[in-house]
Amino acid sequence: VFFVSTAWAQIPTHIIEEARDATVLVANAATDGGMGSGVLINDQGLILTNYHVIHRAEELKIWFWDQDNSNSYSGEVIAIDPIADLALIQMDLPAHQIPTPFLKIESNDWAIAQEVVAIGHPMGIQWTVSLGHISHTDRTGRITPYVATLQHSAEIHQGNSGGPLINSEGDVVGINTYLLMPDRKWSGIAYAIRGDIVQWSVNQMIETGQTAYPALKLNVRQLNEYGVRYLNDKYPNFIAPINVYGMIVLELKPGSYADLNGMKLLDVVIAIDGEPINHMLDVSNILMGRHYEPGRVVELLIIRDQHIRKLEYTLGTIEMDHLEFYDESSKKPGSPAPLPPDEPQEEEFPQTVPPHGEK
Template sequence: MTSLLSKSAPAALALALSPVAALAVPAGGYGDLVEQVAPAVVFIEVTNTVQPARALPDDMPENLRKRFEQQMPDARPQGGLGSGFLISDEGQIVTNHHVVAGASAVKVKLADGRSFDAEVIGSDPATDIALLSIKSDVDLPFVSFGTSEEMRAGDEVVAVGNPFGLSSTVTSGIISAKSRDINAGPYDEFIQTDAAINRGNSGGPLFNNEGEVIGVNTAILSPGGGSVGIGFAIPSDVVRDVVADLSDDGIVTRGWLGVSIRPMSDEVANVLGLEGAKGAVVEAVSKDSPAAAAGLERGDIILNFDGNDIAALGDLTRAVAAKDPDEKASITVLRRGKELKLDVAIGTLAPQKA
């Protein structure tokens, strides 16, 4: 997890380490909760091979070639650290994409000291979620996902991870805000928390008081590189869907509309007589796209997509991505002062490269 800004299941996963029914936080603290969930939080160590910046030209004079070769570093391994958590007794682990991106080897260490070589099942750069797998002869401890939508600003949360390599570190706080857009990607909808998270917490779980994972700690806002009480977690409702998709074939399939969009300005909203700037203004329509086939035009203002009101650009991006390819959807647009309804057959978004 770096600073300013940095990157810090299926139904069968519904069982947890042991039944944790409405575990209220006692006056003495979070000890009981941590005892139940900490065994499922893992330490992740990554090895990457760093290549020289670029190859030398073939026609370079020999004396210059030797001089530059002496100054250029050889390919060498570098390490990285992060956190993750087990979501099945068979060894599935959730972490951040940026923790394992470009890894030549991934090792996972459990809280009880056992170490495993891990396989990257799949990774989604768009949401910064990765799914790993380890093999064990015995069942492994694991935790379950809660529902992030039910969480409110002010609710208590607990983070467990490995900041700066300090394994099984527990911090607590509250949810400071929800649906934060920090310009980290097209599907930003972060939970903001003041629970201390630092470098190495990336990929670790954010728990509610019932011991359920309601977020994956991913980024911090920090001018100096350490925690200043502003951290961000990917909501569990997003993570659950991405993990389910990755577990199928290692990639995430998303819907595609085929438009470039920009936000509505206050000036345009006033001219059109709208109550505040809302909707997504179509700047361009891709050739041979679902949007073109549906009749969308440059200058259209998308107000609603398949029943979802579009107040901001992210609303449209997430709504389209959530649709399955070839699925039908209805779009309400404002065109030259009149509302129109269009039908569209959603396409398939090309997977984002890791």
């Protein structure tokens, strides 16, 4: 005898219908008929969506799920977070439309194989519901590793962008953002900005109208056996730490932020404020998980010239020309955009076997 747990069994129909009622369609006149999804997050018509849905928007039209009401409503972009690809829209609603349905953001609880539902408008097929599971809880985002995403198997396509990924309680565990689609075919690999990042971003956008992400501003890579081989070839005098992972500084330009804050080429960072780091996910989880802010001074434990040293290091912030970045990204719909040049990425060593972690 065996039992099969299904999303249908775990997520009741009425929960999905309530989430559908809080999901909106957002049309951006600046994109020649382009549209995406959004989700109401309070009862006054505040919508959360992807930034790329409203990129360069001069006029927005928004529709509710309501088979008896085909009217569209206007909305104003009141805050943006291009780094996480998020934005807030305030709807302009008549009094009789308030209060609106809305969903809560779940910022703490998700798990591998957890059942989830994606709601949106894939390829313009409005208010489509798809079922799936969380495949991974700690993927790095396509723009920066400081933005964590959930990988899931609920089918999404263009038009789902900005729509909610909900759990069995009807709470938003993520905002659907992009997918892997080789040969323009559904791959079963989709990504949603994770709930804790979403909540952090929303809080900052509401308070200040923008976000400021802490960052080391280092071009680093996990040190492993493949990397040691590469470094020994490129830097014959470099003596790599034995049986140590950590993050090694691969590039350091004179006058750069990291250079001015005391870092040196081939430094190996092994801890931040006493917390060990072995790969970029550790760095992200420390800086974002502890809600560090740009300008905070942290203590780095590093290996330099075979000695363990402490370094007081001031956190920077991620900078990007988001208009140019998303203009370029929009030329290749469906494919991950390049990393912004102002935030050094986690560099890859030339090798055939991939190291732990991914962009």
